[in-house]
Amino acid sequence: xxxxxxxxxxxxxxxxxxxxxxxxxxxxxxxxxxxxxxxxxxxxxxxxxxxxxxxxxxxxxxxxxxxxxxxxxxxxxxxxxxxxxxxxxxxxxxxxxxxxxxxxxxxxxxxxxxxxxxxxxxxxxxxxxxxxxxxxxxxxxxxxxxxxxxxxxxxxxxxxxxxxxxxxxxxxxxxxxxxxxxxxxxxxxxxxxxxxxxxxxxxxxxxxxxxxxxxxxxxxxxxxxxxxxxxxxxxxxxxxxxxxxxxxxxxxxxxxxxxxxxxxxxxxxxxxxxxxxxxxxxxxxxxxxxxxxxxxxxxxxxxxxxxxxxxxxxxxxxxxxxxxxxxxxxxxxxxxxxxxxxxxxxxxxxxxxxxxxxxxxxxxxxxxxxxxxxxxxxxxxxxxxxxxxxxxxxxxxxxxxxxxxxxxxxxxxxxxxxxxxxxxxxxxxxxxxxxxxxxxxxxxxxxxxxxxxxxxxxxxxxxxxxxxxxxxxxxxxxxxxxxxxxxxxxxxxxxxxxxxxx
Amino acid sequence: xxxxxxxxxxxxxxxxxxxxxxxxxxxxxxxxxxxxxxxxxxxxxxxxxxxxxxxxxxxxxxxxxxxxxxxxxxxxxxxxxxxxxxxxxxxxxxxxxxxxxxxxxxxxxxxxxxxxxxxxxxxxxxxxxxxxxxxxxxxxxxxxxxxxxxxxxxxxxxxxxxxxxxxxxxxxxxx
Numbered sequence: 001x002x003x004x005x006x007x008x009x010x011x012x013x014x015x016x017x018x019x020x021x022x023x024x025x026x027x028x029x030x031x032x033x034x035x036x037x038x039x040x041x042x043x044x045x046x047x048x049x050x051x052x053x054x055x056x057x058x059x060x061x062x063x064x065x066x067x068x069x070x071x072x073x074x075x076x077x078x079x080x081x082x083x084x085x086x087x088x089x090x091x092x093x094x095x096x097x098x099x100x101x102x103x104x105x106x107x108x109x110x111x112x113x114x115x116x117x118x119x120x121x122x123x124x125x126x127x128x129x130x131x132x133x134x135x136x137x138x139x140x141x142x143x144x145x146x147x148x149x150x151x152x153x154x155x156x157x158x159x160x161x162x163x164x165x166x167x168x169x170x171x172x173x174x175x176x177x178x179x180x181x182x183x184x185x186x187x188x189x190x191x192x193x194x195x196x197x198x199x200x201x202x203x204x205x206x207x208x209x210x211x212x213x214x215x216x217x218x219x220x221x222x223x224x225x226x227x228x229x230x231x232x233x234x235x236x237x238x239x240x241x242x243x244x245x246x247x248x249x250x251x252x253x254x255x256x257x258x259x260x261x262x263x264x265x266x267x268x269x270x271x272x273x274x275x276x277x278x279x280x281x282x283x284x285x286x287x288x289x290x291x292x293x294x295x296x297x298x299x300x301x302x303x304x305x306x307x308x309x310x311x312x313x314x315x316x317x318x319x320x321x322x323x324x325x326x327x328x329x330x331x332x333x334x335x336x337x338x339x340x341x342x343x344x345x346x347x348x349x350x351x352x353x354x355x356x357x358x359x360x361x362x363x364x365x366x367x368x369x370x371x372x373x374x375x376x377x378x379x380x381x382x383x384x385x386x387x388x389x390x391x392x393x394x395x396x397x398x399x400x401x402x403x404x405x406x407x408x409x410x411x412x413x414x415x416x417x418x419x420x421x422x423x424x425x426x427x428x429x430x431x432x433x434x435x436x437x438x439x440x441x442x443x444x445x446x447x448x449x450x451x452x453x454x455x456x457x458x459x460x461x462x463x464x465x466x467x468x469x470x471x472x473x474x475x476x477x478x479x480x481x482x483x484x485x486x487x488x489x490x491x492x493x494x495x496x497x498x499x500x501x502x
Numbered sequence: 503x504x505x506x507x508x509x510x511x512x513x514x515x516x517x518x519x520x521x522x523x524x525x526x527x528x529x530x531x532x533x534x535x536x537x538x539x540x541x542x543x544x545x546x547x548x549x550x551x552x553x554x555x556x557x558x559x560x561x562x563x564x565x566x567x568x569x570x571x572x573x574x575x576x577x578x579x580x581x582x583x584x585x586x587x588x589x590x591x592x593x594x595x596x597x598x599x600x601x602x603x604x605x606x607x608x609x610x611x612x613x614x615x616x617x618x619x620x621x622x623x624x625x626x627x628x629x630x631x632x633x634x635x636x637x638x639x640x641x642x643x644x645x646x647x648x649x650x651x652x653x654x655x656x657x658x659x660x661x662x663x664x665x666x667x668x669x670x671x672x673x674x675x676x677x
Contacts, residue, residue: 109598109640116639123639132599151603154582156550156563159600180599181554183630184640191632200629206558206659250564263506269568270516276565287558289658326505498556501597 006055006371007436014061014070017048021076024050024057030352030365031077032056032438033447033464034084036068036091038119044068044093047462049436049447053370058436058449063093072098079352079469090117090186105179105501108132116187117460139165139173147483151180155487158497162486169482174475181501189461194220194429197458198293201448204463205499206287210236210243211441212463213292215448218373218437220294223429223450231416232296233375238309238412239288239299241405244442245316246275246287248402251494255395256327258488259336267323271316278312294426306413313406324399337392341477341489345387353473355444355466357493360397361389367440375415379408394492401442431456443467443496465499517572521667523674527653529646532674534614542588542616542673546578549587549611553604553648554597554630554641558659559621563591565662573666584610589672590617591665594624595631595641596648608649616672619645619654620665628658 012020021031029052037045039062046061046068061070072095074081084095085104092115095101103112110116114126139146144165151159161177185204189197201216202209214236221228228236249272256264276286283291283299291299301309327333343353348361358365368381384400386393433452438445444466453459470493477489534542552560566573567580581587584607596604608617622628627643637643645651655668 107599121639126639132602151600152551152584152607156552156560156567156580158552158555158557158560159603180603181552181597182599182640183554183595183597184638185630187638187640188630188632203556203558203629203658206556207561209558250561263510266569267509267513269565270513270570273565273568273570286661287561287659289558322505322509326509329505496557498554 007058008055009058009060009434011060011062014063017059017061017073018071018076020057020059021048021050021073024052025076027052030354031073031079031469032445033449033462033468034073034080034087035449035462035464036087036093036117037451037460038091038117040065040119044091046070046087046093047449048073049449051370055371056436056438058434068092069094069096071096074098074100077352078350079472082472083468089115091115092118102135105182107134107179107182109182116184134177136163136175136177137173141167143167144172160497164483164486166483169484171478171481171483171486174478174486176471176475178471178497179501181498183502185502186460186462189458192458194294194426194458197461199290201461201463202289202292204502205465205496206289207247208243208441208443208446208465208496208499209287209289210239210292211439211446212448213290214240215437215439215446216450216461216463217292217294218439219435219448219450220426220429220437222435222437223433223452224294224426226295226426228296230374234412234416235297235299235301236292237375237379238301238409238416239283239291239297240439240441241408241412242275242279243288244405245402245409246272246279247442247494248398248405249275249320251491252323252327252395252398252402254491255337255391255488256333258491259333261330261333264323264327264333267319271319274315275312278308282308295424301416306416309409309413313409317403317406320399320402327395334392336485336488337395338390340391340485341481341492343389343473343477345389347476348389348473351473351476352469354469355440356397356401356442357394357470357473358444359383359385360393362387367438367445371438375412378415379411381408391488391492429456441466443494444470463499463502465496467495467497467500470495471500516569517575518570520571520576520670521663523671524667525671527655527668527671529651529654533652534616538614539673544577546589546669546673547581547587548578548589548591548669549581549584549607550591550593551604551607552593553600553624553645554595555593555621555623559593559624562659562662562665563593563620566665568662571662571666573669576670578669584608585612587611588615589669590615590649591620591669592617592624592645592649592651593620594645595627595643596645597641599640601642601648604645604648616653617645617649617651618668618672619651620668621660622656622658625654625656
């Protein structure tokens with residue numbers, strides 16, 4: 001199918017996990033996601049998704065029902081560490097010999113020996129009143145002190161805790177503690193119908209609602225073996241590029257703001273507002289929530305609407321061009337951007353930095369290019385990559401991708417010619433199915449996996465945000481920078497809390 | 503510098519007329535006297551707390567600061583600490599992991615204080631909760647399950663105009 005990623009899925013024995021992971025890594029492949037599911041009475045299942053240039057591999061590893069454990073793969077893919085810790089918190093699957101066995105998504109909402117994603121979990125019986133304790137790594141030495149920040153941050157931003165170890169202004173170490181917005185999304189899916197689940201998928205991370213809704217729909221459609229009408233696919237791509245434009249505009253404004261150029265915030269947010277207003281007029285929602293559903297889309301676009309988007313693209317190209325010139329010529333801005341928060345390409349490759357931030361550190365990977373599913377197979381996306389890996393590089397990548405998204409939108413409009421019948425929405429999936437959808441959102445690759453149960457209901461849904469991969473790199477990017485540059489570096493990544501906390 | 507000035511002049515003033523207060527958004531009776539509200543109304547300091555949202559509401563709270571809605575033009579400012587704040591703007595659903603932090607933020611805010619809950623999840627737990635206002639193993643549901651709420655603004659996410667209206671309602675005296 002042209003609308004799905006080439007994927008191989010198969011069951012392997014726990015003992016083969018290491019060997020396969022090592023081979024994929026040595027061949028230049030990466031870890032996308034790792035999660036577990038409750039397949040008792042057979043046992044528990046560990047699911048590991050890897051990608052390389054040729055496609056995607058989903059390894060399903062059957063674990064014992066009594067003592068579910070598997071060999072640690074964080075030594076091969078460091079990005080696996082937090083995912084393995086989460087798989088323990090939620091399902092009790094233990095990564096044997098993993099160097100870090102601390103809890104990750106669990107704080108104190110449920111008892112340490114109970115696991116919410118097990119089918120027999122009893123929420124009421126496992127409520128705890130214990131205080132949350134977490135052993136942060138301590139940095140010792142003369143003059144070292146700690147700055148704890150959060151979970152409630154100083155700005156309008158999601159909650160999380162950052163523990164800085166500093167000498168004077170210089171940061172020696174940053175340790176993140178996330179999981180504050182954990183709201184049981186994966187458990188919630190299990191009580192929903194397929195179409196209700198689409199709404200929830202669109203709220204895993206509100207700024208990436210299009211990417212999640214599309215990935216969810218793609219997973220469902222691959223289980224059902226249906227291909228949405230081509231017009232629906234073109235419209236999905238149009239919405240995805242509009243989401244990318246809106247987010248990049250907002251972040252470019254804030255990046256100006258964070259280096260004391262309030263002018264940048266004012267200008268970029270006026271442009272963003274105009275995009276959002278056009279979204280509301282043309283599609284009925286400023287952030288395009290609930291517009292992509294399994295089977296198709298719930299929006300249309302007429303000739304008048306196309307004109308609005310064409311005019312908007314022309315306006316943005318002109319205005320963003322002017323603002324880019326101003327940013328590039330502003331000595332104060334460039335002084336703060338260049339060299340700040342660097343992630344070297346080598347480290348990025350080692351730790352698996354992905355998405356927009358990855359491309360700013362020479363990780364030439366974009367699902368729209370490598371796995372160009374319809375309609376991207378007809379669009380020939382030009383990937384933006386830079387080697388410097390600093391705030392300046394992430395700003396340049398955003399500018400480049402923004403202009404590319406404007407070009408793509410225009411090209412999509414020329415392909416939106418045939419008016420077709422409304423697509424048949426998917427209401428029900430086949431029993432015991434498994435499907436994966438992956439979409440290059442503005443932040444990076446968003447993946448959604450769906451397992452259906454014996455009745456074809458949502459047995460297990462796992463949404464995966466690229467922030468899982470990228471949060472650990474932020475800890476590296478800040479090393480040796482000064483504390484006041486942290487907000488700038490953080491914003492240049494702009495990672496999702498809700499998307500990884502689930 | 504010339505380019506910046508040229509762009510500012512070309513842009514002109516975009517700010518639109520703010521909305522009126524809407525009594526329908528009020529959950530509990532106005533607790534503050536008109537004299538205090540007059541002071542609040544002229545210079546309100548807001549501390550925003552994300553108590554577990556999907557980040558959708560935050561996007562619109564950011565937008566309230568853009569030139570079209572220009573909340574600072576009304577004398578309303580977002581501040582970095584609850585100790586500086588008159589009003590808490592809270593998005594939900596309140597996750598159990600944020601319950602304690604939200605309570606502490608509320609306690610750190612000096613009296614007299616106001617709370618505005620933002621978004622469907624803040625109002626009734628939204629899509630993340632099994633039933634309206636309901637709880638699950640990870641969330642406490644709506645904001646008013648955890649701290650007292652004066653005004654609730656529904657929407658997923660609520661528009662910037664609705665958010666502005668909610669804030670203005672919280673600081674208006676009953677007509």
